[in-house]
Amino acid sequence: MSELRFDPVKQKWSVIATERSRRPHDFLVERHEHAHGEKAQINCPFCYGNEVHTPHEIYAMRSFGKKNDANWLTRVVPNKYPAFGIEGELKRSGSGIYDTVTGIGAHEVIIDTPVHSMRLKTYDRMTVYNLFYTFRERVRDLSNDTRFRYIMPFKNYGLGFGTNIIHPHSQVIALPVVPNILKTKLKSAKEHYRRKERCIFCDILEQEHKDNSRIVYENQDFIAFCPYASSFPFELSIYPKQHAHSFAVITESGLTSLADMITEIFHRLDRVLEDPPLNMVIHTSPPLNYRPGKPDFWHSIKFDYHWHIEIAPRLTGYAGFEWGTGFHINPVRPEEAAEYLRQAGGI
Amino acid sequence: MSELRFDPVKQKWSVIATERSRRPHDFLVERHEHAHGEKAQINCPFCYGNEVHTPHEIYAMRSFGKKNDANWLTRVVPNKYPAFGIEGELKRSGSGIYDTVTGIGAHEVIIDTPVHSMRLKTYDRMTVYNLFYTFRERVRDLSNDTRFRYIMPFKNYGLGFGTNIIHPHSQVIALPVVPNILKTKLKSAKEHYRRKERCIFCDILEQEHKDNSRIVYENQDFIAFCPYASSFPFELSIYPKQHAHSFAVITESGLTSLADMITEIFHRLDRVLEDPPLNMVIHTSPPLNYRPGKPDFWHSIKFDYHWHIEIAPRLTGYAGFEWGTGFHINPVRPEEAAEYLRQAGGI
Numbered sequence: 001m002s003e004l005r006f007d008p009v010k011q012k013w014s015v016i017a018t019e020r021s022r023r024p025h026d027f028l029v030e031r032h033e034h035a036h037g038e039k040a041q042i043n044c045p046f047c048y049g050n051e052v053h054t055p056h057e058i059y060a061m062r063s064f065g066k067k068n069d070a071n072w073l074t075r076v077v078p079n080k081y082p083a084f085g086i087e088g089e090l091k092r093s094g095s096g097i098y099d100t101v102t103g104i105g106a107h108e109v110i111i112d113t114p115v116h117s118m119r120l121k122t123y124d125r126m127t128v129y130n131l132f133y134t135f136r137e138r139v140r141d142l143s144n145d146t147r148f149r150y151i152m153p154f155k156n157y158g159l160g161f162g163t164n165i166i167h168p169h170s171q172v173i174a175l176p177v178v179p180n181i182l183k184t185k186l187k188s189a190k191e192h193y194r195r196k197e198r199c200i201f202c203d204i205l206e207q208e209h210k211d212n213s214r215i216v217y218e219n220q221d222f223i224a225f226c227p228y229a230s231s232f233p234f235e236l237s238i239y240p241k242q243h244a245h246s247f248a249v250i251t252e253s254g255l256t257s258l259a260d261m262i263t264e265i266f267h268r269l270d271r272v273l274e275d276p277p278l279n280m281v282i283h284t285s286p287p288l289n290y291r292p293g294k295p296d297f298w299h300s301i302k303f304d305y306h307w308h309i310e311i312a313p314r315l316t317g318y319a320g321f322e323w324g325t326g327f328h329i330n331p332v333r334p335e336e337a338a339e340y341l342r343q344a345g346g347i
Numbered sequence: 348m349s350e351l352r353f354d355p356v357k358q359k360w361s362v363i364a365t366e367r368s369r370r371p372h373d374f375l376v377e378r379h380e381h382a383h384g385e386k387a388q389i390n391c392p393f394c395y396g397n398e399v400h401t402p403h404e405i406y407a408m409r410s411f412g413k414k415n416d417a418n419w420l421t422r423v424v425p426n427k428y429p430a431f432g433i434e435g436e437l438k439r440s441g442s443g444i445y446d447t448v449t450g451i452g453a454h455e456v457i458i459d460t461p462v463h464s465m466r467l468k469t470y471d472r473m474t475v476y477n478l479f480y481t482f483r484e485r486v487r488d489l490s491n492d493t494r495f496r497y498i499m500p501f502k503n504y505g506l507g508f509g510t511n512i513i514h515p516h517s518q519v520i521a522l523p524v525v526p527n528i529l530k531t532k533l534k535s536a537k538e539h540y541r542r543k544e545r546c547i548f549c550d551i552l553e554q555e556h557k558d559n560s561r562i563v564y565e566n567q568d569f570i571a572f573c574p575y576a577s578s579f580p581f582e583l584s585i586y587p588k589q590h591a592h593s594f595a596v597i598t599e600s601g602l603t604s605l606a607d608m609i610t611e612i613f614h615r616l617d618r619v620l621e622d623p624p625l626n627m628v629i630h631t632s633p634p635l636n637y638r639p640g641k642p643d644f645w646h647s648i649k650f651d652y653h654w655h656i657e658i659a660p661r662l663t664g665y666a667g668f669e670w671g672t673g674f675h676i677n678p679v680r681p682e683e684a685a686e687y688l689r690q691a692g693g694i
Contacts (some may be wrong), residue, residue: 004674005576009535009547010528013674014576020678024619024687027580027662083668083676096554097547098575154667162666171667179672181357188356200356200444207443228445229352229361233374272371281671310671315374318665319509320501320518321430324628324657325526327351327360329430331367340371 001085002103004177012180015103017083046075046111046167055080058108059137061130074134075111079171082107090147090176104147106174110134116167120157120278121270128266129259131170135282136255138172139248143287148174150182150286153247158277161314178286185283186305190297193304199243201306214334216341217264221257224265226338231328232316234273234337236265238309245305247284262309264346269313271344276313283308348432349450351524359527362450364430393422393458393514402427405455406484408477421481422458426518429454437494437523451494453521457481463514467504467625468617475613476606478517482629483602485519486595490634495521497529497633500594505624508661525633532630533652537644540651546590548653561681563688564611568604571612573685578675579663581620581684583612585656592652594631609656611693616660618691623660630655 003016045053048070054077061073078086084105091102112118112131135153142151155170156162163169178186192200205223208214214225216236224238238261240254250258269276284307288298322328350363392400395417404415406423425433431452438449459465459478482500489498502517503509510516525533539547552570555561561572563583571585585608587601597605616623631654635645669675 007574007576008539009532009551010576011531011535012576012578014578015674015676016577016680017676017678018680020676021680022580022678024581027623028621030662096558097550098554150672152668152671154671156666156668160664162664162668173668173672175672179674181671181673184358185356188358192355203444204356207445211443227354229354229357229359230363231359231361233369234371274375276374279667279670281667283671312670315377317507317509319503320626320628321499321503321509321520323626323659324499324501324528324630325497325520325522326528327362327526329362329364329367331364331369333363333365333368 001088002083004101004103006099006101008097008099013101013177015083017081017103019085020081020083044116044165044167046165046169047116048114051075054109059134059141061134070114072111072114073130074113076108076134076138076172077111079107079109084173084175101176104176106142106145106148106151106172108138108172110138110153110170110172112168112170118168119270119275120266121275123263123266125256125259125263128262129255132250132255132258132262133252135170135172136248136250139284142172142174143248145174147176148287149178150175151284152179153282155278155280157279158314161277162279182283182286186286186301189304189306190300193300199304199306201239201308202243205239205241214338216268216338217261217346219257219260219264221254222261224261226334226341228334230330230332230334230337232312232314233330233332234269234276234313234315234341235330235334236311236341238262238265238311239306240308243306245285245302245307246288247282247307265311265341267347268341268344269311272340273313273315276315278311278313280309280311283310348435349430351448351450353446353448355444355446360448360524362430364428364450366432367428367430391463391512391514393512393516394463395461398422401456406481406488408481417461419458419461420477421460423455423481423485423519424458426454426456431520431522448523451523453489453492453495453498453519455485455519457485457500457517457519459515459517465515466617466622467613468622470610470613472603472606472610475609476602479597479602479605479609480599482517482519483595483597486631489519489521490595492521494523495634496525497522498631499526500629502625502627504626505661508624509626529630529633533633533648536651536653537647540647546651546653548586548655549590552586552588561685563615563685564608564693566604566607566611568601569608571608573681573688575681577677577679577681577684579659579661580677580679581616581623581660581662581688582677582681583658583688585609585612585658586653587655590653592632592649592654593635594629594654612658612688614694615688615691616658619687620660620662623662625658625660627656627658630657 051068059076090104151174153172216224227237285305351360398415401424408420431454437451498521500519563571574584632652
């Protein structure tokens, strides 16, 4: 089973993923494959008719037929090499100065669409709707498991940027601990709310509206802008305009509006950057069923946290400077990035 | 001038580097170049005789001759596209919810050796000694500038992993703020010292010694091990065995011992992973001349902080999961990695 190990100096968890265990030679093979593009996929396991080549289906959007049939719109299966295992007991242990938690969690793959060669620039509103509908269903379902402290849907797009399979897919991960990045966000939000009785994210949206130089696109329910302190060139944040702590509570009408927003952003990114590799993450509140010992903390999240989506095209690297400082060097001013994306025009 | 911008939610600085300013098209060119290897270097600016093609020399190890002559052993020049500028006033300003600091700092390139095609696996002790001697001289010199809150020497190795130039080189960066990662480390160290009157790093070294499963190599003055919560496969930490807060205080005899250690590690990494791309960072204490308002904090660093070197081969990616959580997924147990590196044998 995988293990989460805590670094007492960096105050940071690492996942030692034994299911993915690899020997030195495996990395050489991967470097070679990476340099020579995608592995030949004769039978793509994510295409219609190859359902037997994935682990057993967890969820699917389909209007008829039974589990593991073809004719689905989206399909969710366990990751074949999961970083976290769904079975087993959550155990916390210590050894001297070090802490460990068993790698209990979920690691699921969402197949976005049956169309093998679809690129983000050809995603239509219905494809995006189906994907985010599926994200919502998985977050809702996984929230019922009280072992999980955080659930994160995300997408790695572009060969070599977190994926080696070309067939469009995303992921959902459920974790037994609250990750550092979320902890910091929750803490900032809580501190701001305590002092001002206002949501820090709502305050940011208001300032972005007034300033107007970083906004890329907005519709009735959502706003997209290049964040003031963007770590990456053409980085984007997307927020619901109405305060809401959790992505899980989004309605069908909200999903329709979100589908418009995301499709718009994918198309604009393609126009400006020609089908760039990217990562997309949904930052939602931790499931509220987790409340041991800290009832106030979890109760107040509804007021002080505001869910959002972050998208980062992968144009710059992650090397010694970023690793050593935690900073990123971004060679494009967010105001300029926003201007390019505004002028790129709609779908 | 570049700007540091602070994200009030993530509590994290980003560097908006205008000297490196790029337009969307530039990224396409880079993606193309990345896919097709190194740019043709007819006149490598880092080779003997091409000294005029770099900005004016800051420092060099040479036994005779004058500035910008050839016949150097190592040579330090300003980065041609610096993320930080040495000239100008350090200004802190705010705009609503956002904070900004002018991008004052230093961004230097160290040419490790005159030998254009030297790889880490062919670094001998003298080459490593010269490099670290140069690191020390630059840290000492930059520490005199009271505008700088942190100085970090580091190395990106491998085309596409933070560098596009094959001629062996490293970097030193001086920052006007203390980076998040160091802040967390300082805080953990201080908290541990306050409770136990012991250095947390010395405690870790003691536990690693007792456990013995993650130690790779040690000599009289240094110890190298794969850290318990390694974020990356075959990650290594190197510590001086005697407590010392700052790399700047290392003696010539210490440098000789360090050169043995680093050469040993480079060779073993090559034996196990065949010349892997890697990042190396020296984590030293902030310069102690900075003490405004917090005399105790800066005074106690001598006792609670312990300088060290981190090396991470770049075998796994940085994608949505890492970006969204701050965790890394490491598919190799540090105990196994240490075993491979131990068995790889010495130089």
